[in-house]
Amino acid sequence: MKTIEDLGDLRGKRVLVRSDFNVPLDGTTITDDGRIRAALPTLQALTAAGAKVVVTAHLGRPKGTPDPKYSLAPVADRLGELLGATVVLAKDTVGEDAKAVVAALADGQVALLENIRFDARETSKDDAERAALADELAALADAYVSDGFGVVHRKQASVYDVAKKLPHAAGKLVFKEIDSLSKATENPQRPYVVVLGGSKVSDKLGVIANLLGKADRLLIGGGMVFTFLAAKGHQVGSSLLEKDQIETVKGYLTEAEAKGVEIVLPTDIVVAPEFKADAPATTVAADAIPADQMGLDIGPESGQLFASKIADAKTVVWNGPMGVFEFDAFAAGTKAVARAMSEADGFSIVGGGDSAAAVRTLGFDESTFSHISTGGGASLEYLEGKTLPGIAVLED
Ligand SMILES: Nc1ncnc2c1ncn2[C@@H]1O[C@H](COP(=O)(O)OP(=O)(O)OP(=O)(O)O)[C@@H](O)[C@H]1O
Numbered sequence: 542m543k544t545i546e547d548l549g550d551l552r553g554k555r556v557l558v559r560s561d562f563n564v565p566l567d568g569t570t571i572t573d574d575g576r577i578r579a580a581l582p583t584l585q586a587l588t589a590a591g592a593k594v595v596v597t598a599h600l601g602r603p604k605g606t607p608d609p610k611y612s613l614a615p616v617a618d619r620l621g622e623l624l625g626a627t628v629v630l631a632k633d634t635v636g637e638d639a640k641a642v643v644a645a646l647a648d649g650q651v652a653l654l655e656n657i658r659f660d661a662r663e664t665s666k667d668d669a670e671r672a673a674l675a676d677e678l679a680a681l682a683d684a685y686v687s688d689g690f691g692v693v694h695r696k697q698a699s700v701y702d703v704a705k706k707l708p709h710a711a712g713k714l715v716f717k718e719i720d721s722l723s724k725a726t727e728n729p730q731r732p733y734v735v736v737l738g739g740s741k742v743s744d745k746l747g748v749i750a751n752l753l754g755k756a757d758r759l760l761i762g763g764g765m766v767f768t769f770l771a772a773k774g775h776q777v778g779s780s781l782l783e784k785d786q787i788e789t790v791k792g793y794l795t796e797a798e799a800k801g802v803e804i805v806l807p808t809d810i811v812v813a814p815e816f817k818a819d820a821p822a823t824t825v826a827a828d829a830i831p832a833d834q835m836g837l838d839i840g841p842e843s844g845q846l847f848a849s850k851i852a853d854a855k856t857v858v859w860n861g862p863m864g865v866f867e868f869d870a871f872a873a874g875t876k877a878v879a880r881a882m883s884e885a886d887g888f889s890i891v892g893g894g895d896s897a898a899a900v901r902t903l904g905f906d907e908s909t910f911s912h913i914s915t916g917g918g919a920s921l922e923y924l925e926g927k928t929l930p931g932i933a934v935l936e937d
């Protein structure tokens with residue numbers, strides 16, 4: 542992959558940068574700016590080189606149409622503070638305002654385009670639709686730098702298609718992530734333990750098929766748990782459940798047994814009647830979740846069990862919080878895993894927007910982890926050994 546430096550003299554050139562600014566928000570307040578900070582080295586290198594920097598990014602999963610709830614306005618403000626310079630936010634993605642904002646950029650200035658997922662073509666499965674958006678993005682720039690590591694597993698217009706239209710390079714974050722993650726994939730020290738949780742269950746269940754051939758032990762927490770409990774024949778009340786994946790999960794359990802991979806499930810669950818910070822929380826056995834309750838964290842016994850399964854790991858990779866850590870009553874499981882990882886002697890990687898945010902907001906020292914990846918799904922797919930479209934396209 543080419544570096545920014547390989548792009549030659551960028552003074553006065555318009556450089557389109559894809560960053561991952563998919564940050565956790567409480568209303569319009571950014572609760573963790575880790576992904577914005579991680580983008581700074583590339584943006585600062587480009588501004589120092591005198592480029593006109595045009596950043597494109599997404600926030601959340603809007604439905605392909607503008608939605609103020611998903612505006613990048615808070616990100617533009619925070620990015621400006623961190624860069625110490627005004628970052629103008631275009632009111633649209635590739636429309637008249639974007640064109641005007643880019644045309645007005647001075648050398649060394651940064652502008653941000655509005656949430657690229659406001660345009661349905663960004664995530665379209667139709668190659669021609671994505672290519673059409675990529676053409677419009679490419680018209681705004683002279684070169685393209687891919688630096689949104691958290692989104693390189695997505696074959697999307699601003700991540701994949703646009704790279705084919707412009708001279709391109711990988712940004713500093715992408716190189717840094719690959720450098721750290723490759724240490725875990727190439728010849729991992731064993732026991733190799735993977736901890737999976739979070740809420741993107743349908744997205745991430747698929748990685749298990751591959752991990753069964755690589756990891757020695759899988760610990761399952763977060764929203765991921767309930768499809769496993771259902772596969773074992775237990776009731777899960779109103780918890781997050783991927784009904785159509787139950788059979789697949791049954792297959793994983795059989796395969797794991799045949800391969801000697803240990804799948805560790807929680808033995809107790811913290812439940813509540815509704816998804817609310819002050820909902821009354823109780824702990825129940827994992828095989829006795831009441832019909833009118835939902836599981837929002839792994840229980841204390843499970844926290845200890847998971848910690849003991851992490852303690853002797855030589856490599857441990859974690860993606861996805863163990864519970865709804867944003868609410869104090871459901872943060873203990875995530876804390877237990879974070880603590881065990883920070884104390885483990887082995888190589889430890891935390892990946893994911895919310896997982897990395899959890900480590901920081903729960904007060905853990907980042908330096909006690911070997912690597913905190915900005916990518917959740919992206920780091921998992923990298924560790925699976927999959928080809929990531931947003932990386933492969935840069936290698937051409
Ligand atoms: N039992 C649960 N029920 C519902 N949501 C849960 C549960 N456990 C965890 N979560 C939620 O999962 C969310 C994070 O999941 P997600 O899969 O997005 O992880 P991530 O680290 O952000 O990875 P990525 O970067 O791929 O998005 C958190 O907001 C948390 O509240």
Ligand SMILES: O=C(O)[C@H](O)COP(=O)(O)O
Pocket residue numbers: 561563601602691692695893894916917918919
């Ligand atoms: O948070 C992430 O993992 C990335 O920003 C990708 O977001 P997505 O899962 O909505 O594509």
